Amino acid sequence: MSAVADRYPELQELGVEVISVSVDSHFVHKMWNDNELSKMVEGGIPFQMASDQNGAVGRAYGVWDESSGVEMRGRFIIDPDGVIQAIEILTPPVGRRIAETIRQIQAFQLVRESGGTRATPAGWMPGDPVLEPGPDLVGRVWEVWNPRMEK
Amino acid sequence: MGVRVGQQAPDFTAATYHRGEFGSVNLSDHAGKWVLLCFYPGDFTFV
Numbered sequence: 001m002s003a004v005a006d007r008y009p010e011l012q013e014l015g016v017e018v019i020s021v022s023v024d025s026h027f028v029h030k031m032w033n034d035n036e037l038s039k040m041v042e043g044g045i046p047f048q049m050a051s052d053q054n055g056a057v058g059r060a061y062g063v064w065d066e067s068s069g070v071e072m073r074g075r076f077i078i079d080p081d082g083v084i085q086a087i088e089i090l091t092p093p094v095g096r097r098i099a100e101t102i103r104q105i106q107a108f109q110l111v112r113e114s115g116g117t118r119a120t121p122a123g124w125m126p127g128d129p130v131l132e133p134g135p136d137l138v139g140r141v142w143e144v145w146n147p148r149m150e151k
Numbered sequence: 152m153g154v155r156v157g158q159q160a161p162d163f164t165a166a167t168y169h170r171g172e173f174g175s176v177n178l179s180d181h182a183g184k185w186v187l188l189c190f191y192p193g194d195f196t197f198v
Contacts, residue, residue: 016185024194029168032194051164062153062160071190078186
């Protein structure tokens with residue numbers, strides 16, 4: 001979670017609020033923040049660390065692991081209408097990449113601001129060309145995009 | 152149980168630790184904003 005905390009100023013600039021969730025109590029969140037995470041990121045965790053001790057939130061999102069009694073590593077991007085736009089779920093041993101999450105948020109924001117008239121191709125980064133889906137684009141994506149453009 | 156993309160995110164209420172204070176959060180507190188919701192297996196785990 002310190003990786004997300006480190007990029008929190010950037011997320012705030014994008015108008016994104018962050019909530020982290022685990023089955024630990026808010027008391028344990030305090031101990032983890034104060035004793036370890038605050039040594040990884042200056043000032044500690046700047047967002048709300050939520051406690052889901054009975055797994056109710058995790059169950060609602062399909063990330064509750066019944067056998068081990070913890071949450072899987074689930075990441076949800078939720079838009080201003082409360083609609084889930086992206087889901088990523090990993091098993092515990094592999095960490096996320098926050099840069100990819102930020103890239104996806106920027107892409108979803110672009111699409112939303114265009115009123116759904118734009119789409120972002122594979123590997124799109126801010127500043128790269130976007131697609132304008134419509135009859136004129138059918139069979140002609142190759143003219144504006146190809147896999148070698150992905151950095 | 153579970154959710155899919157394109158669906159409404161389930162609202163929830165949970166106890167929180169936030170910048171030195173105990174409190175609570177509802178997802179709906181942040182209606183009108185983008186929200187990044189991150190679950191993880193546990194505090195003091197290694198990843």
